[in-house]
Amino acid sequence: MKKIKILISSLLILTFLGCDRDDRSDNVFDNVNGQTLISFQGTSSDLPVVIDDTGSVDVIIESSTISSSDRTVTVSIDAENSTANPENYTIVNPVVTIPANEYFGVLTIDGVDNSVDTEAKTIILNIDSTSVDSVFGTTTHTVNVFQVCPIPDDYFVGSYLIEQITPQVDGYSLSHGSVVNVVASGPTQRSFQTEAYISYCSGTFFTFKINLVCNQFVVPLNRTTCACSSFDDWWGPAIVPSTYDLEGGDDVLLVTFTDDVQGDCGSPAQTTYRFTKQ
Structure with a gap:
């Protein structure tokens, strides 16, 4: 079943490329002056918090273009749809900087075990705005917050x-x-x-x-x-x-x-x- 769908998809792609090759020959993407697409990298990530201790996770925000100057992306929490207790996490930098001549910026979330349990709770993040003219790709990202217990370094390795x-x-x-x-x-x-x-x-x-x-x-x-x-x-x-x-x-x-x-x-x-x- 997978094989059939993969073969059909491959044929469609080859047909498209064959028909459209000449039309697209002069259409080259400009990663400096082209339209900027801002997006979360992936749709979800995990924030494991060690029992009676802390944890941290980095969420990547990416741009399809580079710039000679820093750019910023403002991120907010969807409080209505998030289930994690705010006492268990802190958004370190809700305004994320994509450094000059870079494609990526990093949003850091710190977790602390005030009331975390092993059943994952969620933080829903939204991209609100950017400092440059851009369009948005994936604008929502889910962070799963859950409690973990210390594991010996050599266990299951x-x-x-x-x-x-x-x-x-x-x-x-x-x-x-x-x-x-x-x-x-x-x-x-x-x-x-x-x-x-x-x-x-x-x-x-x-x-x-x-x-x-x-x-x-x-x-x-x-x-x-x-x-x-x-x-x-x-x-x-x-x-x-x-x-x-x-x-x-x-x-x-x-x-x-x-x-x-x-x-x-x-x-x-x-x-x-x-x-x-x-």
């Missing part, structure tokens, strides 16, 4: 054989039967490089992230490299997260997540992978 132990969804979801290198991409996050749907998109690797949230494996929204149409927010949290026990070791671990969160190619499915330390 190293070479692991990954095997899908639940029914296949259009083939194996990740690099089933392969040994992957799991790294600590944060104090309470692990990640590894894997393929998506190896029956259709073998060789297209991406980073799969797993959060360790106070004895539960919580897979945040991950982008895929193989989809029917929408590649963003493909993998996500399980309906019933799998668990871990620090005292029980990390030789064999089970991680459950939701496959095809948005139902892009079919109904969302609960998928479990077994990680066996090598």
